[in-house]
Amino acid sequence: MILKGENILKQYHHHGGLINALDHVSFTVGKGDFVTVTGPSGSGKSTLLLSLFGLIRLTSGTVFFDGKRIDNISDKHLTDIRKKSVGYILQSFALIPYLTTIQNVMIPLALEKIARREQIKRAGEILDYVGLSDRMEHLPRELSAGQQQRVAIARSIVHRPSIIMADEPTGNLDPTLSLEILDFLRKINQENKITIMMVTHSPVAAEYGTMKLHLNEGKIVNRKS
Amino acid sequence: MTISKLVLIELWKRKSQLITGLLAITLGIAVIVAIQSVSIVSEQNVARNLDNLGANILVLPQAASIDDYYTSDIDAPTLPMDYVERILTSTIAGVDNMSPKLTRRVKVGDQSVVLTGILPKSEIASKPLWQSSGLMGAELKTACAPTQTANQSHGMEDKKLQRKAIDTLYSEDCLVGSQVAQRLKLSANSKINIVGKEFKVVKILSETGTVDDDRIFANLKDVQTLLKLENQVSAIEIMGCCNAISEGLLGQLRNILPDTRVTTIGQIVSTQIETNQLMKKITLVMLIIIFFVGGISIGNYIWANVNERKREIGILRMMGAERSTIYKMFLLKALILGVAGGILGFILGTLAGVILGPYLAGIIVKPVYLYLFWSVLLSVAISLAGSLFPTYLAAKFDPHSNLQED
Structure with a gap:
């Protein structure tokens, strides 16, 4: 087990009332799993993904990562876990617009204060791995959507995380590019044994999961392994 | 990165x-x-200009009148010469130059003139208006700001620092103010008898428009002997750094010269301040x-x-x-x-x-x-x-x- 959530509750104040974005959700993710989380809009998929490592603070519930409880630790420690062990891929690619491809990929390594030479070596290798070795000095705006998402993927794995949290990674891509990215994520999952937890709207993308969670109104209503 | x-x-x-x-x-x-x-x-600039106006502090005996700053030393009671040494040996900063003097009204023939005994080098230094009179001597140093370097760094030469003074004024020699010279019809190398002693006029001073034009200047030691006031002076003129005056130089002088009146030209100090x-x-x-x-x-x-x-x-x-x-x-x-x-x-x-x-x-x-x-x-x-x-x-x-x- 790499990630475990127990009775996760996330409540929002809305028009004077409380809304349960996540309503006592529990799940367990094993090392090397490819978990897909599906559900209609507003079902709490993204909230679940972002809350597990502290990007959204939980109302209650417990989260274990690598056997250690992380829902009650300080922001500094959660930040440290994100920096070393988690990679994020977002629907909007989340690249820094004024940095080149390789500079974007080097950011997680820079945050870990890895030496510049090592940063360049590892970022180069990863960009080669995602097929963008000829686009290293391009700015994000000079890349296609598919290429930008591959840069985001490269950035999410360059620091060799234990788990990748992907929030609608194919949401901005056409079906062909979506399949390309999904295949790529599967390749990362299988070749590098990196656990992936992916939120998606797409039934096709959901099929890539070795474990599938379906949420509705903040509750897991279906799970398949 | x-x-x-x-x-x-x-x-x-x-x-x-x-x-x-x-x-x-x-x-x-x-x-x-x-x-x-x-x-x-x-x-x-202001400090330099004010310093160039000359002596700006006057040390007088306690009983002296200071109704007129510029003539207050005439016939004033006296104070000991040792006071000059007292100032010299003190640690007071901002005293550029000192000019002890003994001044008395004397008769030359039937004319009344003011005779002032001076220590030549210091007297010349404290009278910038004498600068262009052609007197020769050693270059003077100053302790007062603005320093020569500071002024030079701003493209200005402080002429005060390049002033020349005579090293000695012999016992038979005297300098004569322009008005006195005119009145007594004196010229360079003339002889003049003052209180029974004959002096040679070595120089007629250029007109300065000040009380100095009405004075005869002789060696202080001779004037003291002549007037039977050995080791006495009627005033000590001090060229104090204007900045130092505004920062309490007068008070410091009063502390080491308790039985004197230490005064200054208020306008100079207030302008500086x-x-x-x-x-x-x-x-x-x-x-x-x-x-x-x-x-x-x-x-x-x-x-x-x-x-x-x-x-x-x-x-x-x-x-x-x-x-x-x-x-x-x-x-x-x-x-x-x-x-x-x-x-x-x-x-x-x-x-x-x-x-x-x-x-x-x-x-x-x-x-x-x-x-x-x-x-x-x-x-x-x-x-x-x-x-x-x-x-x-x-x-x-x-x-x-x-x-x-x-």
Whole structure:
């Protein structure tokens, strides 16, 4: 087990009332799993993904990562876990617009204060791995959507995380590019044994999961392994 | 890639914003540097000019009248010569030159004249108006600001420092004021009998428009002997540094010469003090305005930058950037702006002072390189102070909500 959530509750104040974005959700993710989380809009998929490592603070519930409880630790420690062990891929690619491809990929390594030479070596290798070795000095705006998402993927794995949290990674891509990215994520999952937890709207993308969670109104209503 | 490099890349890629942010602080620092560059030269000018007016402190016996500053030594009670040594051996700073003198009205023929015994070297030094009289001797040194170096660095020669004085005035020799010479029909090398002793006129002093025109100057020791007032003087004229006077020189002199009256020309001191204070007030007011205006401008710029980069902050926080990293990003940017603003402000302000100084204040301004250090320090302080609050808010942003910003 790499990630475990127990009775996760996330409540929002809305028009004077409380809304349960996540309503006592529990799940367990094993090392090397490819978990897909599906559900209609507003079902709490993204909230679940972002809350597990502290990007959204939980109302209650417990989260274990690598056997250690992380829902009650300080922001500094959660930040440290994100920096070393988690990679994020977002629907909007989340690249820094004024940095080149390789500079974007080097950011997680820079945050870990890895030496510049090592940063360049590892970022180069990863960009080669995602097929963008000829686009290293391009700015994000000079890349296609598919290429930008591959840069985001490269950035999410360059620091060799234990788990990748992907929030609608194919949401901005056409079906062909979506399949390309999904295949790529599967390749990362299988070749590098990196656990992936992916939120998606797409039934096709959901099929890539070795474990599938379906949420509705903040509750897991279906799970398949 | 480092966070510092990220900051530099961001600054470079958003040059137009950088220029806007830099402009406020650069102009602010430039104004301060320009005012200071002009005012320091102006202050030194005033000090130099006032010093060049000559002796400005008069030490008289307690019983002497000071109704008229310039003639108060005539027939005044006496004080011991030892007082000169007392001043010389003290640690009081700001005494440029001393001129002990003994003055009495005497008869020359049927004419009444004022005879003043002087120590030639010090007397000449304390009378700038005698400078052009062609007297030769050793160069005098001064302890008073503005120093020769300071003035030279501003393109001005302090003539006082190059004044020549006669080393000796022989017992048979005397200098005669222009009015007395006219009245007694004296010329150079004439002989004159004063209180039974014959003197040779070595020089008719040029007209100065002062009481000196009505005096005959002879060696102090001779005058003391002649008037039977050995080791006595009627006054000690002191050329005190105007800055030192405004900082309490008179009080210090009174402490070591308790039974004397130590007086000065109030107008000289007050002019010096007023000039210095006015300059200091203007600079202080400008400093306060610029601190607030510059700080607010930089704060506004950083705040706009923070808002523009909310999403980027969110991305970095998502990837594991600590709050301290966000602080570092924006404060480093403020630091760079501060350093650049300080350097540019110094250059601009100095140029403004050098170019406008001669036109606006009639003075020659030269760069004061020490101001570069203070400009950068002030600029960095303003920039950091203005950036602290926006940076604090940036570090406090919720990463999740920022990730949703598009």
